Amino acid sequence: MLAWIELLSAWMIPMLIAFIPLYAAYRKVPVYETFIDGAKDGFGTAVSIIPHLVGMLTAISMFRASGALDTIIQSIRPFLELLGVPGEVLPLALLRPLTGAGSLAFVTDLIKTQGPDTFAAKVAATIQGSTDTTLYVLTVYFGAVGIRNSRYALKVGLFSDIVGFFAAVAVCWLLFGQS
Amino acid sequence: MVNWIWLGMIVVSVIFGAANGRMEEVAEAAFGGAQTGVTVCLGLVSILVFWMGLMKIAENAGLVLALSRILAPVVRRLFPDVPAEHPAMGYILSNMSANLLGLGNAATPMGIRAMQELQKLNPDKSVATPAMCTLLALNTASITLVPTTMIAIRMNFGSLHPADIVASTLLATAVATGAALAADRWYRWTSRGG
Numbered sequence: 001m002l003a004w005i006e007l008l009s010a011w012m013i014p015m016l017i018a019f020i021p022l023y024a025a026y027r028k029v030p031v032y033e034t035f036i037d038g039a040k041d042g043f044g045t046a047v048s049i050i051p052h053l054v055g056m057l058t059a060i061s062m063f064r065a066s067g068a069l070d071t072i073i074q075s076i077r078p079f080l081e082l083l084g085v086p087g088e089v090l091p092l093a094l095l096r097p098l099t100g101a102g103s104l105a106f107v108t109d110l111i112k113t114q115g116p117d118t119f120a121a122k123v124a125a126t127i128q129g130s131t132d133t134t135l136y137v138l139t140v141y142f143g144a145v146g147i148r149n150s151r152y153a154l155k156v157g158l159f160s161d162i163v164g165f166f167a168a169v170a171v172c173w174l175l176f177g178q179s
Numbered sequence: 180m181v182n183w184i185w186l187g188m189i190v191v192s193v194i195f196g197a198a199n200g201r202m203e204e205v206a207e208a209a210f211g212g213a214q215t216g217v218t219v220c221l222g223l224v225s226i227l228v229f230w231m232g233l234m235k236i237a238e239n240a241g242l243v244l245a246l247s248r249i250l251a252p253v254v255r256r257l258f259p260d261v262p263a264e265h266p267a268m269g270y271i272l273s274n275m276s277a278n279l280l281g282l283g284n285a286a287t288p289m290g291i292r293a294m295q296e297l298q299k300l301n302p303d304k305s306v307a308t309p310a311m312c313t314l315l316a317l318n319t320a321s322i323t324l325v326p327t328t329m330i331a332i333r334m335n336f337g338s339l340h341p342a343d344i345v346a347s348t349l350l351a352t353a354v355a356t357g358a359a360l361a362a363d364r365w366y367r368w369t370s371r372g373g
Contacts, residue, residue: 012280012282013282013285016233016285017233020233020236020237020240020242021233021236023240023242024236024237024239024240024242027240027241029236029239029240031236034232034235034236034239035232035233035235035236036232037232037235038231038232038233038234038235038236038238039228039229039231039232039235041231042224042227042228042229042230042231042232042288043224043227043228045227045231045291045295046220046221046223046224046227046228047220047224049220049223050216050217050220053216053217053219053220054212054213054216054217055185055216056185056216057212057213057215057216057219058208058209058210058212058213058216059185059188059189059192059212060188060212061208061209061211061212061215062188062189062192062193062196062205062208062209062212063188063189063191063192064208065192065196065201065204065205065207065208066191066192066193066194066195066196066199066201066204066205066208067195067196067199067201068188068191068192068194068195071195101215104328107329107332108332111332111333111336112336115336116332116333116334116336116337116338116341117333117338117339117340121333122343122344122347125326125329125332125333125344125348126329126344126347126348126351127351128326128328128329129323129326129328129329129344129348129352130321130323130326130348130349130351130352130355131319131320131321131351131352131355132318132319132320132321133319134319137315137318137319137321138181138315138319140223140287140291141290141291141294141311141314141315141318142294142307142311142315144291144294144295145291145294145295145297145298145304146298146304146305147294147298147304147305147306147307147311148305148306149305149306149307150180150181150307150312150315151306151307151312151366151370152180152312152363152366152367152370153307153311153312153315153316154180154181154184155180155362155366156312156315156316156319156359156362156363156366157315157316157319157320157359159358159359159362160316160319160320160355160356160358160359160362161319161355163354163355163358163359164320164351164352164354164355164358167350167351167354167355168347168348168351171347171350171351171354172347175346175347176343176347
């Protein structure tokens, strides 16, 4: 099953890249011109995200560098450990929704130092793999179309991050137990 | 809310920077963060240009519409205010399938195309519509069948069963997505008319 899905993932993109123009040519669409026509918008879209992402990443990296993030993690540590969250995994609770690259680096380091088959490594990998970086997704998706008032979207994203975090810990307890 | 989180992070950073004697690091981080923002966007340029070109072909060939017709009954419940025949539906579906298969760099352009189509239905271009919020909720929770990156990293460090996190990830992501959709529904309901 797993091998099959991995094979599918690997084949999917090349097949898609070949299938779409092939089918379009059959439907008499001028494929190359249409490609250029659509691709033109890609650059503008990427550029329009820049202000949003610069604003957000500036605040996040200042937050990390000032030591504020560490202090907050330390202050919620006893509470989270009471709930069965392994101590090594704690920083992920705040890192995951804020920075994708930061949390990936953290998880990679944890897997390296603790060993890939430890309970903490499995919890961390589950958290990293089961959710996306809320602030990044919000910034990029809404930034690309110029939405400035995101209404309740951020609350929903952060709420699902919290639920996902504890769900990951609980599921790992169920499946792997403490080792 | 974004306003307050942003302001809060900056003010708290400066206070902590002063208390911890790390003002220099904070200043450095501000510009480092800005640079990362630009770098990430430039990295998106190639992906967006390529996929948007390919998706234009798909759209003109009628593939986007066909996809939305086939799967619309499933997704229409999540997006009740998007017309079934609208191209937004097709892009929403491509975005969701790409996420599911773990095709991260295809999922983002498709999601952005979906947002652009939803923006055409939006009466106030600077305020998010409920449909946009739902699409965002689906993407922040991001249902993935196989967490390929995590499996690869564990494999790298010599895990005996690198794929044993597939089940735990799938369960956790299902719970998170369920929570996101429930919260989205709740806010959509309570914010109606307000």
